[in-house]
């Protein structure tokens with residue numbers, strides 16, 4: 075049987091990027107915030123600063139659950155992917171006394187600026203008067 079040489083095939087090897095690596099997140103890809111649930115000393119109504127203008131107005135969404143909110147006075151650990159905007163994790167909002175037991179520096183009737191955490195299932199309300207990212211304790215700052 076006569077052998078014939080076939081026409082050599084030109085082959086170009088494609089580079090396939092490792093696109094699955096990103097899904098495999100390590101611990102250092104997350105950051106844990108300690109959220110002090112400390113806003114107020116009584117019963118409050120709660121609003122999100124929906125239009126993000128740093129003041130209470132008619133554009134803000136009421137998110138009070140039930141009749142009133144009162145702080146847990148606990149520290150909630152909240153773990154999110156690193157780089158997640160603090161404004162998404164803890165949006166700004168306001169509380170206003172419904173039954174005021176006194177909070178330093180605020181007059182009855184004031185709309186008190188807070189940061190809000192909606193809980194792990196995004197269906198709850200927790201508020202802190204620690205307004206800035208630097209005021210949150212970061213327990214995994216790697």
Ligand SMILES: [Zn+2]
Nearest residue numbers: 111145146200
């Ligand atoms: Zn709480």
